[in-house]
Amino acid sequence: xxxxxxSPESLSVPEGGxxxxxxTSSDRNFQYFWWYRQHSGExxxxxxxxxxxxxxxxxxxxxxxxxxxLHVSLHIRDSQPSDSALYFCAAREExxxxxxxxxxxxxxxxx
Amino acid sequence: EAAVTQSPRNKVAVTGGKVTLSxxxxxxxxxxxxxxxxTGHGLRLIHYxxxxxxxxxxxxxxxxxxxxxxxxxxxxxxxxxTPSQTSVYFCASGGTNERLFFGHGTKLSVL
Numbered sequence: 513x514x515x516x517x518x519s520p521e522s523l524s525v526p527e528g529g530x531x532x533x534x535x536t537s538s539d540r541n542f543q544y545f546w547w548y549r550q551h552s553g554e555x556x557x558x559x560x561x562x563x564x565x566x567x568x569x570x571x572x573x574x575x576x577x578x579x580x581x582l583h584v585s586l587h588i589r590d591s592q593p594s595d596s597a598l599y600f601c602a603a604r605e606e607x608x609x610x611x612x613x614x615x616x617x618x619x620x621x622x623x
Numbered sequence: 624e625a626a627v628t629q630s631p632r633n634k635v636a637v638t639g640g641k642v643t644l645s646x647x648x649x650x651x652x653x654x655x656x657x658x659x660x661x662t663g664h665g666l667r668l669i670h671y672x673x674x675x676x677x678x679x680x681x682x683x684x685x686x687x688x689x690x691x692x693x694x695x696x697x698x699x700x701x702x703x704x705t706p707s708q709t710s711v712y713f714c715a716s717g718g719t720n721e722r723l724f725f726g727h728g729t730k731l732s733v734l
């Protein structure tokens with residue numbers, strides 16, 4: 513079973529709209545979460561981390577973590593065409609440095 | 624910004640041949656990782672390392688070996704390459720609870 517599950521698989525939003533991406537884990541050993549973004553032909557790049565319950569805001573990006581349900585979300589407001597990319601949720605196991613990624617959400621922002 | 628360099632960028636190998644993928648980081652990070660990326664599977668962890676001389680198995684280690692001869696270098700070795708190992712391979716480095724920095728990837732085709 514995939515340790516980190518993401519939804520939806522793909523998402524299309526209009527320019528200026530809000531994009532919402534979701535991530536869940538069934539493993540309570542995962543306590544540290546990140547969001548990464550990958551543009552075509554490049555390696556993934558970290559967007560932001562979230563380790564505590566609640567919201568964390570960085571510019572147009574807001575991450576939310578609910579540790580009780582192991583649910584993480586990423587919200588992108590005022591989406592731009594340059595935000596079009598593959599977005600990954602990643603989680604680190606509590607006991608070691610293994611970092612697992614979900615299958616990704618393909619975001620398309622249409623002008 | 625932290626740098627991770629992978630070589631080669633592209634590789635064509637024959638079935639049963641030996642393939643070595645190299646990764647170098649100048650970030651002085653203790654942790655290094657090898658992932659493969661296939662359509663529909665996101666990033667899957669093959670091997671990782673805590674530091675020079677250490678290698679640990681990830682989620683899909685079968686058919687792969689890893690070597691960490693120094694802080695800077697981490698290699699992925701396919702002793703007997705198979706067509707199922709055709710993929711894009713990413714190396715990453717990072718500190719504990721810090722973001723990962725990825726290389727540009729190696730596209731491997733096994734014929």
